[in-house]
Amino acid sequence: MKILVIIPAYNEEKTIKEVVASVQKVSRLNNLNIEVAVVNDGSDDNSQKIISSLHCTSLNLPINLGIGGAVQTGFKYAYEEGCDIAVRIDGDNQHKAEFILKLIEPIIRKEANVVIGSRFLQKNNAQISRIRRSGISMLCFINNIFSHYRIKDVTSGFIAYDRDAIELMKNEYPEDYPEPESIIILEMRGFMIKEVQVEMRKRETGRSSITFLKSLYYMIKVPLAIFFNYLRK
Amino acid sequence: MEVNILRAQILIIIAIIFLLMLVFYLVKKKFIKEKYSIFWIFILFIVLLLGIFRSLFDELAHFLGIDYAPSLLIIIVSFVFILFLIYFTVILSKLSEKIKILAQEIAILKSKINKMDDKDKP
Numbered sequence: 001m002k003i004l005v006i007i008p009a010y011n012e013e014k015t016i017k018e019v020v021a022s023v024q025k026v027s028r029l030n031n032l033n034i035e036v037a038v039v040n041d042g043s044d045d046n047s048q049k050i051i052s053s054l055h056c057t058s059l060n061l062p063i064n065l066g067i068g069g070a071v072q073t074g075f076k077y078a079y080e081e082g083c084d085i086a087v088r089i090d091g092d093n094q095h096k097a098e099f100i101l102k103l104i105e106p107i108i109r110k111e112a113n114v115v116i117g118s119r120f121l122q123k124n125n126a127q128i129s130r131i132r133r134s135g136i137s138m139l140c141f142i143n144n145i146f147s148h149y150r151i152k153d154v155t156s157g158f159i160a161y162d163r164d165a166i167e168l169m170k171n172e173y174p175e176d177y178p179e180p181e182s183i184i185i186l187e188m189r190g191f192m193i194k195e196v197q198v199e200m201r202k203r204e205t206g207r208s209s210i211t212f213l214k215s216l217y218y219m220i221k222v223p224l225a226i227f228f229n230y231l232r233k
Numbered sequence: 234m235e236v237n238i239l240r241a242q243i244l245i246i247i248a249i250i251f252l253l254m255l256v257f258y259l260v261k262k263k264f265i266k267e268k269y270s271i272f273w274i275f276i277l278f279i280v281l282l283l284g285i286f287r288s289l290f291d292e293l294a295h296f297l298g299i300d301y302a303p304s305l306l307i308i309i310v311s312f313v314f315i316l317f318l319i320y321f322t323v324i325l326s327k328l329s330e331k332i333k334i335l336a337q338e339i340a341i342l343k344s345k346i347n348k349m350d351d352k353d354k355p
Contacts, residue, residue, distance in 0.1 A: 039340070058347075059340040065333055073337040080341065175333070 003034045003104065004083040006074030008067055009091035010041040013050055020054050022097040023089065030101060037077055038091070041070040067157075068175040075161075075170040087160045095158040099198040103160035112194035113165045114186055116151060117158030121197040135215060139180050142223045146230050147187050151195055154180040158198060165191055174225060177218050181225045188229065242284060249281045276313065 005023050009016050020036050027034035036056035040048050042064035051058040059073050071088055078086040085104050089095045099117055106112040120136075136155050143154045157179055161169060168189055174181040186193060256273045259265040265273075283290045294302035 037344075057344055059344050061336050061340045063332070063336050065336055069333045069337065072333075073340050076337055077341050077344070 001033060001085065001108065002081070002083045003032060003085045003087065004074065004078040004081065005034055005036045005100065006071060006078065006086055006088045007036065007038045007091045008041060008070040008074070008088070009038050009043065009047055009051070010064065010067075010070070011043045011045045011047060012091040013043070013046040015093040016047060016091050017050055017054060019089065019091055019093050019097070020051075020056050022093075023100065024056075026097045026100055034100075035081070035083070037074055039070040039073045041065055041067070066176050068173055068178040071178065072170060072173040075166050075173065078166050079163075079170045083166065084163050085160055086166050088157060090157050094200050094202075096199055096201065099158070099196075100160070102196050102198065103158070106194050106196070107160055107162045111192070113162045113191040114183075114193045115160045116153065116156050116183075116193065116195045117160075117198035117200075118151075118153035118156055118195040119198065119200055120152040121195055135219065138219065139222060142226060143180050143183060146184055146226055149183075149187060149193050149195075151183060151193065153195065154183055158200070177222055180222050181229060184226050184229050238287075242287060245284045246281065249277055249284060253277045253281070272317065 007016070007019055007023075012019075016038060020038065023034065023036050026032070027036075037059055038051045038054075038056055039059045040051055040061060042061050048058075048060060051060075057077070059077060061070060061073060065073075074088065075086060085107055087100050087103055089097065089100070095117065103115045103117055106115050136153065140151060140154050144150055155177075159179075165186060168186065168191070169182065172185055174185075183193065253274065256265065256270055256277065260267060260270045290306070291302050294300075294305040297305065299305045
């Protein structure tokens with residue numbers, strides 16, 4: 001079973017090395033066939049240098065495409081390399097690599113095509129601001145109008161995909177703020193989606209890519225895109 | 234009065250002819266594709282006709298029940314330009330999609346080439 005871990009990275013010079021190492025450690029300890037592919041989304045810091053010094057696949061985008069285009073590059077690569085599972089994990093060390101096991105388990109047991117690492121499945125320690133949390137629950141509400149899965153964390157970027165889902169995502173993956181929209185795309189094609197509880201770290205370096213104006217755009221664009229996806233059905 | 238209008242008419246006709254020549258020049262230099270020049274030539278040609286036969290326009294406005302002919306012009310112009318702007322965003326969306334695909338393919342190809350190079354090295 002070949003697994004590709006896709007790490008989209010835009011100016012993550014401080015954390016990328018640690019993220020790659022932690023994934024490779026998980027792979028070693030559990031005897032998994034994991035290939036790590038870092039997608040460098042046209043970073044203008046030292047990311048590229050650092051990535052090419054690591055023992056991993058580096059996919060260097062010549063121009064900045066944004067998160068959606070970067071992750072999609074990973075899907076295309078995974079598909080071409082014949083991978084059975086692709087796991088997307090953030091380059092800022094927010095996601096804990098050991099949970100990859102938990103994410104791929106339902107796929108291996110053929111219980112799901114897509115597994116989302118969720119912060120809110122059990123009501124516990126999710127360390128995020130109230131504003132962000134209410135934004136997320138609003139997006140969840142909108143998503144759930146069009147979806148019969150009651151996904152609790154539609155904005156999570158810690159997701160595992162099986163080969164069929166990889167094939168769909170390599171052709172159809174939204175460009176910006178792709179997570180909520182991609183769930184709808186997957187569901188409309190009849191993919192089985194499952195959520196599992198994961199822990200996430202508080203961001204160590206850098207800020208969230210989502211500022212006030214951007215979040216306004218987020219709240220408008222995502223529902224609109226979800227609506228149009230629904231119409232395309 | 235009539236003389237003034239005639240002057241304005243001549244000015245407009247000259248301006249239109251200038252724009253037409255500009256479009257022809259840009260197409261010839263391949264700065265505009267033939268495909269996209271059709272719209273401009275068509276629009277400019279119509280405006281030119283209306284400029285030459287001014288009464289045509291007044292009659293059209295009168296027929297549509299518009300007292301003040303220039304307001305008809307504004308309506309038509311805004312409609313046509315909004316239409317064309319929408320068309321532009323279609324072209325832009327297609328282009329950005331194509332650029333995205335190219336960038337992704339380049340990234341994947343480059344990584345494969347790098348791997349092959351590493352294998353060749355002893």
